[in-house]
Amino acid sequence: MYEAAILGASGYVGGELLRLLLGHPEIRVKKAYSRRYADKPVHYVHPHLRGFYRGLRFERFDSEVSPDADIVFNALPHGEGIHITARLVEQGIRIVDLSADFRLKDPEKYKVWYGFEHPYPDLLEKFVYGLPELNSEELRGARLIASPGCNATASILAAAPLIKEAIIDLQTIIIDVKVGSSEAGRTPYEGSHHPEREGTIRPYQAWGHRHLEEFLQEARKLTSRGLRASMIPHAVSSIRGALASVHSWLTRDLDELDLWKVYARFYRGRPFIRIVYSSTQKLPDTKNVVGSNYADVSFAKENYTGRVSGFTALDNLVKGAAGQAIQALNISLGLREEAGLEVPPLKPA
Amino acid sequence: MYEAAILGASGYVGGELLRLLLGHPEIRVKKAYSRRYADKPVHYVHPHLRGFYRGLRFERFDSEVSPDADIVFNALPHGEGIHITARLVEQGIRIVDLSADFRLKDPEKYKVWYGFEHPYPDLLEKFVYGLPELNSEELRGARLIASPGCNATASILAAAPLIKEAIIDLQTIIIDVKVGSSEAGRTPYEGSHHPEREGTIRPYQAWGHRHLEEFLQEARKLTSRGLRASMIPHAVSSIRGALASVHSWLTRDLDELDLWKVYARFYRGRPFIRIVYSSTQKLPDTKNVVGSNYADVSFAKENYTGRVSGFTALDNLVKGAAGQAIQALNISLGLREEAGLEVPPLKPA
Amino acid sequence: MYEAAILGASGYVGGELLRLLLGHPEIRVKKAYSRRYADKPVHYVHPHLRGFYRGLRFERFDSEVSPDADIVFNALPHGEGIHITARLVEQGIRIVDLSADFRLKDPEKYKVWYGFEHPYPDLLEKFVYGLPELNSEELRGARLIASPGCNATASILAAAPLIKEAIIDLQTIIIDVKVGSSEAGRTPYEGSHHPEREGTIRPYQAWGHRHLEEFLQEARKLTSRGLRASMIPHAVSSIRGALASVHSWLTRDLDELDLWKVYARFYRGRPFIRIVYSSTQKLPDTKNVVGSNYADVSFAKENYTGRVSGFTALDNLVKGAAGQAIQALNISLGLREEAGLEVPPLKPA
């Protein structure tokens, strides 16, 4: 049994790690760190988990000390845990970093998208971008995992088969993402105030969203051709759920069955991808994946113009965060990829 | 391994039985019956379960034939399965009836509350009212279980300790219930049309709600004194969740710690009751139990007047339906009460 | 044309005063005060009002100076404007105070319910409690109006006819209120964070809610008998809307038509009360009053027990705040009671 510590355990992603690891056969949570809630029991901020984790209290992470665990999950906001992570790397601890701190390989991109000079550029190449559907080979045996962003995950999964087989115009890729309110985390702010958020439909960060760079980094591995893509996220009033709609134009005359084959080939054997295009359903719905690690993927072609869209619906806190982190970790540890993640979605919810 | 059949498997409660039994160590679903969706795969109406139950298709229940299962769950609407159930009783099949058809012991009450002459009055006494927190002794070995209504469950759990210890005015019990939209089932109707339901706060059936009779039936077992209680349900715009607020007036001078003891005594050892009154929380919230079989119970006393309220928050589809049915069945089969039900709540959702 | 100034104009109630007064034939907003947003245009915090109030910017209220207006609306949080209001009283300015600062007549009650010694006890009797349906006579010519709380308004309107005619047990009045998220105002906090609020059903302040004292103060004017009532509010996930369900037990044998007459007598000629009990509808729904000053009132009797309930559905920001303030002001100024308030409800919304 591996023992895990969670940094930032009081946030929503931390809460999902706690929830999912309850059902993991090989990993148990030993330490839950939170500066703000130090000494409070875990159910103080996660009242749904009352009765689970009896006796576990949040602790303040003492930077001088090793977390005394086999695995550390970093669920802190971007930048907050970067120095801790670097020290843990030195200590040789296995790390799954759910922040953006080590996702990008090119340190220059941190200036462009995050506005800071990355303090550990040499570490960037040591982290594996933990998207199992693309990088499972690299993940085997990996000790440092940078877990992808939720919008990036949804976008890449929707587009990867189309890009790999080069059947779309790679110069005009529009990624239009719609996300629920839990994506912004637990801290209240004006945009998440219920009267302001419920019922909204609004674009945000329409001048450039950071997850685009993750998309581009991974997409470039799939093709040798030039790529131009842009991402525009929108806030809607779901709590959980992200839907990525990736639009471009077919460069070959393919029908829907051909497209189905493109996706089926790409995701063959991937346990958490459900290609939902079928006789009973055509398009994904975020409501079908709530609480689970499944990504429901599909596509649609408009015959009038040749526009094709790839779609992914996922739960931003699970396949977009905590679940995917466990999935990647499972692979890296040589466990079954599905371990602890076979919980079915909850619907209606 | 017990084999189960589900009548009405295409509804929301049927879907939750399918979901929860996936994780049950001793029971597996063999047959899913649905007249309307006969021959369709289970994921046709439960797309969240795509990939689970591969090969299972809805079947039309043939009334001439035994369901070829050890256990039958009846998740049909009230009245629709009553003759089937009676025949299954004759066949000696173990039954968990989630409809109201066999909940009430007194056949006269069916005239009053359901408007029909009960066709099998002799069977009523043979069914155990499957509320484990009150009737676990009767459930042991029971082969016929009538699973309680969701509003009844929430109301009884909130009030039972107060009634048992006779510390409230038993003549002025007001049960004010608030419920989400999934309670009315999967069939669309005007009141559940999204533009009409989302954002609503409205009373319904304020002239008398059927679940009151269940409340009274069970409450009368707890006290020899006369009881007068009334139930008023309200529709709100949650999807899952029912909150029962049971109000009356203290007849003794008790403080909050005394009240806590009243609840703690009553629910000692009950695995799915969480008395949430504590240093970190005082009152329950339906959001803390979504997807789970937990009932979060608490209470509040107003010092100015001596009014006391008992509260229960539960998931109407789980502790209010499918989960409680499995819980009662577990007891009846001599299994661990928690078997298949240890899934933690999902939050935020 | 009267000129009005609004203190706390950046809040939700301030926004509704701005919206409604746009359509008022005799009152126009001259000044919008907000400390936090001083110098910003009004549409900075009220972007829905972009294009209206061109040129109007929030100003910092300078306590040394008169607001140079005929009427001052105080929409500040409780306590924040109390000294300003007292000074404005000295200056002889007409005031509509939407905070709780001058609602209660008995200064002792401020200690009990608000935890402070009221600094201006002599002023309390000078303010008229601005509930037009009960106090229209006192409002005529009044220069100082304390506008009621939203939960108090809903509760009093539901119960007043029953109390006035003494047809219920006055010793066992349970007021169970359900409210939307806008009631708590514009400032984000944990309970209003969208992932925490959307879908919730939870009681709060179940140990005693301040609006109970307003209810009691006004109810005592309607009867010479003793009254025992208790109020328990619940948070649900609507944005706008409050529903008060006031429950007690009939002391006389009345049928529904009798009850209708009780309400019809009480509210005869009141332009904003809609008694919705009719051949087409029986019970109120908050969705039918959104954006408007209407209070939809009805009742229900349970024949089994004689329990009777009065219900009010209203928009907490309009009839529960800004609209009612204008309605009371209209009466005090001798204008048509409906002036500026004839905007029909918005549905579905």
Add this chain to the structure above:
Amino acid sequence: MYEAAILGASGYVGGELLRLLLGHPEIRVKKAYSRRYADKPVHYVHPHLRGFYRGLRFERFDSEVSPDADIVFNALPHGEGIHITARLVEQGIRIVDLSADFRLKDPEKYKVWYGFEHPYPDLLEKFVYGLPELNSEELRGARLIASPGCNATASILAAAPLIKEAIIDLQTIIIDVKVGSSEAGRTPYEGSHHPEREGTIRPYQAWGHRHLEEFLQEARKLTSRGLRASMIPHAVSSIRGALASVHSWLTRDLDELDLWKVYARFYRGRPFIRIVYSSTQKLPDTKNVVGSNYADVSFAKENYTGRVSGFTALDNLVKGAAGQAIQALNISLGLREEAGLEVPPLKPA
């Protein structure tokens, strides 16, 4: 005072016509037609309008008879009123048709998008496409108005300035629309069942949406160059609101101020367009226009790629239906364009 009749007055668009015309200085509703609700009072299906329209009852439209009104609004579903409309045209009655029946000029397109042979192809050219921001000249004096679809309106308003000035790649226009649940009307169906709709994010009609043809028809008037555009709508869980995000790639090196000028030039003097790009706000939000006829328009440019997006947020039942119909009618009648439509948006709601 013009007298109006409404066909399909019991639907959501019919309800909004009733609401808005209450405030119109020159038009009053004389007749409300509904087959299903014939003889019921208007507030039977529009309970929010109780107390308004006293005495008005729905009538069955008798096809043999003239509606005895100056103006007929057709708010029936597509196709249902097409023969009635044709007859009314013969009778010389002024018509505002809110269905799609006469929006397209080319009868061939009805086969492609609506699957039927248009029975009155000669009438198509006689109707003016009632989008005042593009066609105000044609609307002056027009007696036959085909009021645009909501998604078409939002899309055209977002894209028109970019197309007119030919500053984007006209061959790669992606129109990604997100809409609330009221768009599908009052009739309950599975996709609008509250447990299925609330919280959803899902694409629909991704193979081709009918409103695309309206977009193309109007866009082609703005440019002589070839156009390739595709529309993909998504259902989200708002009640009111549609947001169109129109994406393409800049063909010239323009900065944000240049873009602002492009929009400002195009919409100069248009009373219901609010270009929200400013120092205080950049992007539109459907919540800022609820209940009103305003369309909030803005744009964003991503510097990394040159992708530019135009955005429109509007209320699908007002600027997307009933409000726009009245706006176009006002112009056709020579009235003030804003008559009856100056109601400010409602927020939060």
